[in-house]
Amino acid sequence: METNIEKNLKKNDWFKYIVVFVITLGLFATAGGLSNFFTNKKIQTMRDIQDKLSTDILSSETQFTLLSELSCSQNDGQENLSDELSDMAQKIEYSESNFKTNETATELKRYYTILEIKDYLLMKKINERCGQKRSSILYFYTTAENCTECTKQGFVLTELRKKYPDLRVYSFDYNLDLSALRALIKIYKIEDTKLPALIVNEKKVTGFSTIEEIEKILPKVKATKVLPKTQNN
């Protein structure tokens, strides 16, 4: 009777078990490959956005240097930069939590941070020269520990950005290894024990702040919405 069953598992059958194993491995490799392919596409998208951001900032800078004394109305291109910056911020945040290796995300984030600082400096210069009142928020958060206050602060800032499209929000990962960022942290004396921290129009606020609290510190922020039009005319 038992020879009957043993007939069911001839060498041939073991071969089949191995073939199926190889096919399954192949399917898994395909899944991995597809995942890699699409993730790389995403990274490419982010690189493209950064390149565009970089060009835009460089262009604004150049334009400003060329025409600084002549005209303050030439920096119209600045407005959509705000959207691009926040779009990029969301994508970086997403890639940090979703990509297999954080290396690429970190690399992108370093570059993005430099762009943010450059844009911030340029905006400050424009504000000074042209007497504009563009508002900005520097936001320092941490990824080194589980910071729920930071997550909440992120939601508040996203909401603020929706409410005031012209508001520039620059977010910085406190733990990012970048000398330019270290300098910024030093200038504003940000401490890692008091995160999240905000610099709202040069004024430092530590800990979680609600929309209302930020709006209070930033009374001019409401004006920014209509500011470009009145300024330009």
Place this chain on the structure above:
Amino acid sequence: MASVFGILFYIVSFLAVYVQVFLLVTFFENRKKIIIRKDAITLNEYPTVTIIVPCYNEEKTVLNTIDSLLELDYPKDRLEIIVVDNASKDGTWNVLQNLEKNSQIRIFQEKKVGKHNALNKGLENTQTEFVGCLDADSTVHPESLKRIMSYFVNEDTMAVAPSIVVRNPKNILQYAQRAEYDMAHYNKKMLAFLGGIHVTPGPFSIFRKTVFDKIGIYRKAHHTEDQEIALRMQKNGLKIDHCPDAYVYTGSPNSIPKLYRQRVRWIYGFIRNAFDYRELFFRPKYGTIGIFTLPSGIISITGTIFLLFFSFTRLYEYVAKKVLESQAVGFHILGGNLFSFNLFFLSTKAFVFISIILYILVVAGLLNGRKMIYGRGKYTSWDIPVFLVIYSVLAPIWLLKAVYNAITSHEASWSNERDYLIENPVQNK
């Protein structure tokens, strides 16, 4: 934590994909051997057959079942029907008494509650070469018996299982079950090719009578005696085949609680029977049942429960994030994020593609099952996505309950088993 979870996911999903690929390869190897007969066939000889119909409170459906048996295209003097009333509390016994006028039918009463007792009562009174049973909520296709009997031309074949089809699905749940049953045909036929069938279903599986002489009668087996007898046959090297064109129409639960109870019983039975026959696991001498069928059953149970936990963690993370968001900026029904519909934020992690591959393989099996038993025709239908959605949500729940029951009632069942063995020492093989 996340990485442990990740590794577990890959192991479980690898095994699940492996099982599906194995079945698909088997299908491509053997698809030419699948026979679907549309017309009436004639057998060279018509061996004697007894069909046992166990009834418990089935006064409403039993006559339909008997009628369909009487309409089977099989010589009347070669087919006997034994109806056993298993301590019904309704008018089943009265209904049955009217049947005795028919010379093909004999009726019995079995006071000891339990389907296995009713079946054994029938077996005791059977003298035919072949014996099968039919649940009193099922009916058979007129050609089904001949089609099944044609498989017994092979002397090694000791039992043949039919294709069970959901009868007249009416609501969404029943359509979903129809899709599930169609997938089961595929699985069953593939297991038949591999020699690894693990259940000879209550509705209309036919056995050589010698099976019961060799390995003993039905046992109380966690309310799933049709699984136990199949495992016992496998253990003893008795071949079970599947006849895809022998259609049996069975009633299906029409509500979630009923379906839930049925599935908890089935899966509980599977786990307990698999535990009772654990010596079969990974032992090449028992063939496919131990190497493939039983392990893949365990994999699908583990996988589905894993899916439940996976979904729960995802849900928990989502809710936790939403709570934080509402604490920060107030509650937004529409989610309030700017990037809800941006393709960029669609997940491209490997597990997404693995899940897609797994679903494709399952649907391929389902379609093969449909093609196999209905022949040509339209196979894709809206019931497939409905089945996938409903079962993805409900299956983990009944699986978890069945596993829980199987673990907690360990002691009680063991004592039952012992009592049974003491009462029936002959069957202790």
